[in-house]
Amino acid sequence: MCIRFAVLGPVRAWRGDTELVLGPPKQRALLALLLTEAGHPVAVHEIVDALWGQNPPDTAVNVVQRHIGALRRLLEPDLPARGESRWLVRGSGGYRLEVEPAGLDLLRFRALRQQAEHAAQNRDPAAATEYLIQALALWRGPAASGIAPEVRSHPAFTALDGEHLAAVKGAAELALEAGPGLGARVLVTLRQAAAQHPLDEALQARLILMLAATGHQAEALDVHRSVRTRLADELGVQPGPELQAAHQRVLGRAYDMTTAKQVASAKSTGPDESGGGVADAAEVELNPVVVVKPAQLPVALPAFTGRRHELAHVDRLLPAHEGPVSTVVLGGMAGVGKTTLAVHWAHMVADRFPDGQLYVNLRGFHPTGSVMSPAEAIRSFLDAFGVPAQRIPAGLDAQAALYRSLVAGRRVLIVLDNARDTEHVRPLLPGAPGCLVVVTSRNQLYGLVAGEGAYPLTLGVLSDADAREFLSSRLGAERIAAEPDAVAKIIAACGHLPLALAVVSARAVVNPTFPLASIAAELHENEDSLDAFSGEAPAADARSAFSWSYQLLTPASARVFRLLALHPGPDCSLAAVASLAGQRAGQTKALLAELVRAHLITEPLPGRYGCHELLRAYGAELARAQETAHELATARRRMLDHYLHGAHAADSVLAPRRERIDLRPHMPGVTVPRLADQTAAAEWLETNRSVLLAAIEQDARRGTGEHGWQLAATLELYLDRNGRWQEQIGAQTAAVGAAQRLGDIRGQAHVHRALGFVNGRLELWGEADAHLARALELFSEIGDRAGQGRTRRYFAFLANRRKQHEQALEHYEHASALYRAAGRRSGEANIANEVGWTYILMGKYEDALNECARALSDHQASGDRNGEAAAWDSLGYAHHHLHNHERALDCYEHALELYRAIRDRYLEADTLVHIGDTHRAAQHHTQAAHAWREALGILEDIGHPDAPQVHDRLKDIALPDPSPRQ
Template sequence: MVDGVEFRMLGPVGVWHHGERLCPTNAQQRTILAMLLLTPAHVVTLAQLVTALWGDCPPASARNAIQGHVSRLRRLLDGIPGAELVTAGPGYRLNVPPESVDVHRFRRLVERAQAAEVPLDELLRTAVDLWRGPAFADVAGEWLAATAGPALEQERLAAVEELSRAELSAGHTGAAIGRLAGVVAEHPTRENAVALLMTGLHRAGRRTEALDVFRAARLRLTRDLGIEPSDELQRIHRAVLTDHAPPAAPPAPTGPRARQLPADVPYFTGRTAELAALDGLLRWRHAGVAVAVVSGAPGAGKTALTVHWAHRVADRFPDGQLFVNLRGFDTTGAAMDPADALRRLLAGLGVPASQLPAALDEQSALFRTVVAQRRVLIVLDNARDAAQIRPLLPGASGSLVVVNSRDQLTGLVAGHGATPLALGRPSASEAREFLAKRLGSERVAREPQASADIVESCGRLPLALAVVAARAVTNPRLPLAALAAELRESRDRLDALANGDSATDVRTVFSWSYRALGAEAARVFRRLGLHVGPDLGLSAAANLTGLPVARTRALIGELIRAHLIEEPVPGRYVFHDLLRAYAEELARDVESAADRHRTLRRLLDHYLHSARLADALVEPHRAPIRFEACADEVHVDEPTDRKEAQAWFTTERAVVLAAVDRAAAEGFAAHAWQLAWAIKPWLSRQWHRHDQVRAQRTAVAMATKAGDTAAQAVAHRYLADGFDRLGQHGDAEVDYQRALDLYRTVEDRIGQAHVELDVARMLDRQQRHRDAVHHLERALVLFRAEGHGVGEARTLAALGWEHAQLGQYDEALEHCRAALALLQASADRHGEAAGWDSVAYIHHQRGEYPLAIQCYERSLEMLQECGDRMGSARSLICLGESRLAAGETAGCRREWQRAMTLLTDLDDAAAAELTERLRLLPAAPPGADQRPGPG
């Protein structure tokens, strides 16, 4: 601080002198001051200040108001040592020493503490004590607190945890417990704080309180976020359960180590200053989440730079490197939704789709929880705007985010302290160095003028240089002067289209390279531009070209050698977005409308009938529908078993969903709703609930447009199922009723029965068992009237379960036995195992323990036959409970120990709970209960 002057934002905002607040007294001025203090000595634009005060709805007088507030703020700051508020370019700059601003002093103290080999309690304590309330406590408008506030709060929590860890290591248990109790009370799902608090309580001899903390945290994690506690938290729980001494302080959580970076860029050259700037972020990530925004023109090499740099520093992020292409400037306009991006990021961190919350803010919170205290590098490629990025930012220090965009994303710079890095064109020398690496230094040295001309014709843009270099490499005897002359001629022909955009230079090179292709390869290039998704496989490409698969593969190889398309993994092809835009433009200009229509029809036929065949293997008991006819010349993927079918859906999921949208947009209504129908069971089983709802909404619209009442009924039913899985039961009820009405209109009684069965399942999840029975009884009547055996079996099994939940065991047993007879007739071993499990449950509840034991053993045998390890573990636990109730204590211990063997690899929380139950089991008397259990 300078002469006792302190600028504060960690609590009320303002200027203090020797502990006394000087200014400002106006809330809007405090907002402006806070914006300027976030990046001292850097320009904050007028537009950024307007956004901070009024968000997206500024008044017409906003600019004049800002200027007035700044003028008054400048007068207030006059005479304060070290402060100078100046007008600079498009905005204002506040020159103050960073050490006099509490935010920057806090970050510097945390950085110093984390850089030390042993955490320094005093530094961390000083840093934490700088907080005097929530950041930006008394500013005007909600924007600043909503954007910069959460990240700062995460930094505070991380510092509190590090301080508590240091205190536990030093034996100051009481201080750590008091500090952590407040954090856990406010953030009950913050696992690192929970782990530290449990450790402190255990070390203080307060074992019961530590177990209570775990139970409360597990309840909130499973109920609010749909996930189990982390491995580290469960390990600490086991240590407390068994009363083993925990470490002085738990380490930071660990988890799956994602390695998602694309392959490093070959022949990368130059960009020394930019690489150094990115290197500089590494030292700041310990003081908070470091964010960099790499912006630049299309084709400038943003992705190449960040991927190359990410490979250089990957070892600094041992907990994983994540990569997502956000498709912000995709030619279809379908930028990736933040929720979809979060699902991909969480999947990369090992969170299954079945555990993802429904709402975007809950998914974002889960992401921050999973990443907290891990060292993860996250590369977000091709972002459209700041709104797409904000939900994807971690909250705690240690991780680093690099965002690429054509836009400068000033909202991230202002609101999240992101470091901007504007990427211009490489220098002429760097561009020549690239050519020398790619073509050989001798070849370039022999023709220096031609090399310089090539660099100039490419506008020094890396993408254009790569395309030209590919042509030169595949024609080693062609003089560079000839290539340069061809480029000049192309540039002359396209001069009329010049608009000062770098894309013009790239288009020149694309045109030149395209004309160098053979006629067939050029046609393939154009046709591939009509594809609907982010990537495509070989058979889809063959349907676009109308050629045999082998010939298509050979011609795509020519495009790969010309650097016009990429093959990141064998058999999958990807365009750079500019190249795809150019290919689409050519297709519109060269191909007739009729040819484009036929090509798209072949492509949609390919995905529809490939999905139909895959679905028949994933869900073999599903009632078929009548599909659009498939043209004879269409290549269809034909998986041979369920495993291959699931792999096909996994690979093609994004493309099929894009095909649903494209079919709807281009007037192929039947293809749209039938594609949504075909992928629905797989989406449901993989718990891709948001994708299911999105596809079925389109299906409803297209079936309605086509006037197909039966299709509308199915689409409404599947849409309702998606809403139910998201917990939106009100929406689900509306669509279930609509489906039921439509099925009645077309007199489809099996469809009506399925709706009744689905509604019952929804009611069961809401613990409305009597209501569920009512709907199941109606479903059973309908299925039996139509002779639908599979539906009848499933309904009887569901009825058995609901009656058991109501304590009506005689009826429950009757329904389960009837269901088992039908399941046995259909050779459904897994379904039969579930049926025997229900029968065993009923016998146990009635006190008929020997019968329960027999049924559980039968169920267990079938589950093991099916390879269902989790089902086997649960069955063993139930079997042990029945043995214990029957007085077979040793038998119970034996079954639970067998279950422990499985649960250790499957579910740490369940294993820990079972460990405690085993510990509490009474010892069996000598010689008692020695009969062997089942093998």
């Protein structure tokens, strides 16, 4: 079976026609290193040095051996356990990768360079240039792009950069000798290399000569001025002999391409009467040129889908003939489809711009790092309008003035794709009315919006319907309809991101026999990796696409982005990120703003930050590669401390006298929320609920488990009161496993007790009894009388639910004794109220009044407003059954006022239901309906399962009351 590799760009490998998934970042980097030395052994110590630098872990050699074994199995899956590999060979203290000459782009590149050298020695510059053009075409980006930056800086990879640069210089030199046709083909690569190496005088000299020789004399002189200024500003030196000689040759029109002058003259509309080769802006205005109608839009996708809402938005921005210039900025994360939408819409409205369409890729985010300058873009526009080279002024301001003059009075559509920032775009904006500018950028161009009145439109990921339509357009409606579940899983795994969907759909198209279910399963297996979203070209590779934004971050923001990958939930607060990073909130806010501007994270609400799952996976890869295990563990613990102490603080504000676990102090650098009142506490818990639940699961699966069980125990009553019983089951089940692994008896006891109570809520009696029995046993083992008392109260709750009221009273008697022994008077007061409620269920209303009145007095004396509210509600319920409706309503109003004050929304709704019941019993149907509607609104708002029962009450209120008058 043929094995092929690529390293001139992203590292890739194929076995036959199947592309291989190369595994984790270190394994991919190891393969890249072996490919740079294909056919030669690489010592183990060299591998360790390349992968870890100066501080390798003690297990580095073992890790290398493990990755070598994995690569062998990947390349030769049928290789016996102790068989000799054909491709990956051990010897000479290291490992050697054997590759066929045609099986590695690097070897083909070197072979073509060698052929170019032979042709040059035989005095055939045209053939030599052709060989080098072919060699440079093999490069798809920087060598081994996509591996960790610190590994990529190893000399083995920087040496490849040197080979590329030498080939570019050689191609330029030979093309100058060969003729103008080849020079134009080399110029694009030469420009890119010069942009990457702005202080390489030899390279800049070749660019200057090539520009002049291909008819771009003005730009050649402009490049010389820029290089001279840069050398002076950055190095404090003047241009060297090679650069000075190139400048003189341009001024003297002495280039090696002897026919270039005639070609440039033949293309011009007439001689330059001044006798000079470069006109100034005034000359151009006095001698207008013949302007052609440009039509530069790229080919649109044949099957564009979705984005109807966004298309309708930009349609409304089409300018009137006399109206000002309209500018639309399409923003969004990498791979969200900004360019696709811009080009598609531009084709839709192109006929409204009869004077032409301009398009330029500004390369603000590009695999080569070669950003197109505004001067280059304007020059390309002037070329598109047919302006002769000798009539183009030298300076950027003069060129921009000429460009604006050309579009003045015309209706031109201008697409400025892939801009880096506002200053990248500003010189390209026309000044005349009637034109439309569409800008795409990964950055938020605030300056363009504020200073130029641009309209921002941020693209989100595709909706479910649009994502299905996207896949259907590529895979066919029948294939999509045949496997709807697999399609839904693929869309979810791709995070609804067009780039990811395109990569996956391409794999499905190339392999029409693959069931979509198998592709969905493959994505699930690699859910923490971007390997499944690697395309053939850098622009179609998720990892590469994300890297172009990441590489422009400041180091501090890059660190925050990496650490954000540790966060478990869909979004997070500023305080949570500050805790992750161990920084002050103010410092962190500025770093998050940089990430938001780069569209690496979102800020859907002020102070709440989110991150797409694939960007989170990319950040996790970077974190594993660039942070130590200790740093990651410490950051994760700070984050969990933030959530645990925040939840504990919120619970303490909501119910100061509630029984709760004690916590150890939080780590330095942790920001704990300051919650001023019950409203703030309740809002904090509800806002962070999904994150808190995710944190429990994450710590139970990947952490120590201590934070997981403590957080579950802290959230127990909050989840219960809000009817989140299925969430409670999930959280406590994860927590009990974590506590068991830790061997933490106290943790196991708390979690078993919570599981017993919630299973009782769901009437799963067997599970409830078993969990409570286990909790009672564990609390007894550690001598926790208060824990035993609360467990006995939960047993009583189950007994009452099953109408076993005498048994409930026995449990309350045991619980009361336990609380008394533990010195917990609040627990005894709670029991008095619960015994009163049991008497109500037994029909002993007078006894109930006595117990509830005692509970009310105790709670008022201790300042326990939660207990006081519960006692008032129980008193109201007892009076209701004694037909004392006015007394009942008075008690309920006391309870309602307290529940609203402490923000217990479930029990507020529960009391409103009781108020409605009493009004109905008193034949006050209007007041009953009002109370029930208010209760229903609360229950529906919090998603409580009791809502249907209240809805039924409202349906029945219009019917005649069948019960006898009370």
